[in-house]
Amino acid sequence: MTANTAPAKVPAVPGASGAPARPPRRRPASPARRPGWTPWLYLLPALVLLGGLLVYPIYQLGLISFLEYTQAQVSGGEPTTFQGFGNYATLFRDSQFWQVLLATVVFAAACVLATLFVGCALAVLLTRVRALPRLALMMAALGAWATPAITGSTVWVFLFDPDFGPVNKVLGLGDFSWTYGRWSAFALVLLEVLWCSFPFVMVTVYAGIRAIPTEVLEAASLDGASQWRIWRSVMAPMLRPILIVVTIQSVIWDFKVFTQIYVMTNGGGIAGQNLVLNVYAYQKAFASSQYSLGSAIGVVMLVILLAVTLVYLRLVRRQGEEL
Amino acid sequence: MSARTLLRVRRPGRLAAEAAALVIAVVVAFPLYWMVLSAFKPAGEIQSTEARPWTLAPSLDSFRRVFEQQEFGRYFLNSLIVAGTVVIVSALIAFLAATAVTRFRFRFRTTLLIMFLVAQMVPVEALTIPLFFLMRDFGQLNTLGSLILPHLAFSLPFAIWMLRGFVKAVPEALEEAAYIDGASRTRFLWQILFPLVFPGLVATSVFSFISTWNDFLFAKSFIISDTSQSTLPMALLVFFKPDENDWGGIMAASTVMTIPVLVFFVLVQRRLVSGLGGAVKD
Amino acid sequence: MKLSARIAAPAAALVLAGLTATACAPQTSDTSAEGDKKSGTLRVWLFQEVGNKPKEKVVDAAVADFEKAHEGAEVEVEYIPVDTRAQRIKAAFNDPKSAPDVIEYGNTDTAGYVKDGGLADVSKEFAAWDEAKDTDPTAKQSVTVGGQVYGAPFFVGVRALYYRTDVFEELGVEPPKSQDELISTARKIHAKKPGLYGLAVGGAYTYGAMPFIWAQGGELADETGVTYQSAINSEKARKGIEAYTSLFGDDNCPAAKCAAMGGNATVTAFASGKAAMAIGGDFSHAAVEAGAVKGKYAVVPLPGVKKGTIAPAFAGGNNIGVLKSSSHRTLAVDLMKSLTGKKTQAKMFDAMGFLPTYTDVLDTAAEKEPFVGPFVDTLGAGAKFVPASPAWGQIDASLVLPNMFQEIVSGRKDVATASDDAAKKMDAAFAEAG
Structure with missing residues (x-):
């Protein structure tokens, strides 16, 4: 979808200037003009913590991905050896890796779209109902959010079990097995992921709508605009900062789905048909202590996510939103 | 409240919307209901060919197995300590950092912001190994510190990203007015900005609370030899076994784990919604 | 433009750091003991x-x-x-x-x-x-x-064969004495009582499948001096795989449901009254006792190929x-x-x-x-064990055998191809483990 919108946007912008348009920037007022060391002082605790506990481990992760590093090396039984891109070569030669990568991208995209759509739709719904139904929906959603992923997945498998689950009985599906087919298994996992991740979107977007000055919405609905029009031309533009955060977070989380796939499809589905990258990495690497291969997969995931996010942020910036 | 009352919708439309909201609430809550129900079902009934949405012989056996575990109360307390510390400390640190990246312009600002995103992109599973050695070298293994520190680091980037919106929402005019009145930077930060952003802090705390509270990975990787430092998820993991999962115990332990989060939600619900809203006002 | 340049810096720093700063290699541990204290x-x-x-x-x-x-x-x-x-x-x-x-x-x-x-x-x-x-x-x-x-x-x-005494009595069948009998009994029961699996089997239930391979004289892997070589694609092992996978189908345990099951699920199916037979362990006793079939079941050893023999269990x-x-x-x-x-x-x-x-x-x-x-x-009667190789953990964790069974029962591959592929993966793991 991004491929379609990107070229369409280009002709819209050039009016501003010939050079790549930069949005006009509002300069923060007085003290910020000479920030000096103050921002760094404020950032210091965060940077110390993140530097020590995230940047350094990520650096180690990158390093390990270039070494031969299994449990034997970790416990000091054998010396570590430099492998160059050996681990990456092993990975890229594995035809299964490419299949899994494709499945991961498609599955994550579907999850993100479904989550954003349902979350936003329900947020709008929340603004149109009275306190009691709103509280009911809110509490149900928060409950889904609060459930540990491992339990949520287990319960969903129970519910959709062909022999023991109530869902097939209610829907009259007989003993249809959800986990047998590749698509139905992915669909089931998608439903569970949707269940536990739409609340974040719903609550955030709802709160955003609540903060929109009421006169604006009032005016729109007096004009007789449809709900979709109001969303499209009034709410969405005003909510953009929130939508950006929500989208990026959903991409990051859904791309790294692990527990749901692992629990619901029994470690990756029939003959591995439902593997996604994170589960694949776990099976290939961490469960069997081939840490270097696992690290290489981690680095690949990082690079892909980074690329996706950057493309998205660039699109957003083209539309005049600053970071 | 005013938003809702002003946003008056025609009656039949609203009734349909409310009916839809209630139906969706029931659907969303159903898996939760099933979890609690399974916790109360007697052992043989949890997976039986007649899946009934009720039980005629509710039993507390599963809950008893949960509470009978070694030092269950201790686990609970540890979980509270870890989650509480992470929530408070990360909120404070993220507040400072978010202020820095929104109210100041300096070199590497965007780079930093991107780094905060990158930090969330690495699969946590892959980082446990380097983190393990780090904790070992700091002598933090087997202490609550080995849980608090990584969780702090993992919840910070997200908290900073979320808080940015709230800090941005505070009008600059207010800041200027404060300085004209002779307030120092520190005074502005803590006595004016902090209270204004507080609802946002509550909102972001929810995220760090849930992720810390529900974490299994660090809990089982860093607390190696001292059960007195274990957290609640350990009391749940006991029921997962290669050949004979104890479903009743799993459901009961999950119920016990979910309740405090729900209580936390109910307590902050109002602030959560009003707080998250702040992120849009630009 | 500017944005990507700003990211390029940290990204490059990350990569470069990894390449140059090898002086600071990842840690290893020293696990040797320090003496032998007597108190x-x-x-x-x-x-x-x-x-x-x-x-x-x-x-x-x-x-x-x-x-x-x-x-x-x-x-x-x-x-x-x-x-x-x-x-x-x-x-x-x-x-x-x-x-x-x-x-x-x-x-x-x-x-x-x-x-x-x-x-x-x-x-x-x-x-x-x-x-x-x-x-x-x-x-x-x-x-x-x-x-x-x-x-x-x-x-x-160890695992043995759990069966429903009431069902067997009603249909007038005897506990099976050989592998062939086991399979035919399972089918007979399912034909007469379509609501029950004859024998509950699982595509991910490796320990339930191994006795079929061993009973045919097959092996998972042969010891070759210091290391192992996969034998899962040998003639005998294939016969066992054939026998086990023949149990997946509409005449016993439909593949759509049973391909995904592990040991846990088959025992649950039996305990809840969904199956006439299941392969369960002595440790499954409590779960079965708590289920709907309490008092209506008995256990016999899993039969081998020849009448009256016992299949080697894991x-x-x-x-x-x-x-x-x-x-x-x-x-x-x-x-x-x-x-x-x-x-x-x-x-x-x-x-x-x-x-x-x-x-x-x-x-x-x-x-x-x-x-x-x-x-x-x-x-x-002689139970058997998995290859005593460090590679086994890896083979187990990467689900080589479950994948093989599932490929066969879901019709993706035939026994020969699937077992050849599994053997290749096992050998790769053995070679790596040395």
């Missing part, structure tokens, strides 16, 4: 069972005996959840400071832990220990890697070993003996139902508790 505190990790109290009692008694016999020695027992054992034990290998002296471990992990350099070689002590002479040979095999002994067997677990179970990093080696070995001795095992059977690893203790147990009879018979 002090010994730390023990045992698995936490679902109903752990009776186990604690037996262990406490054994520990008390040990402390009485060894003045100045104290024992600290900790129960760890089975689900987290992998992390905990690996972490213990990496951080000798938090490592215990004695651990309980699943017997399929033996070779992996030895390769990781975690377990101490106790061959000499084991050979000199008089009780050890009665150890069941399969159990002994499960502590042996490359001819050396790395611990003492704690208990064994000998699961746990061992107790001493850590290489222990600074109290002599004491730790004594404690291991006291925890796995005949007296403790007999009591452990009474308390938890764990099958003892000594042939004589096992026989006494069978007399006391008729339920375990078929399991003891199965053990007596």
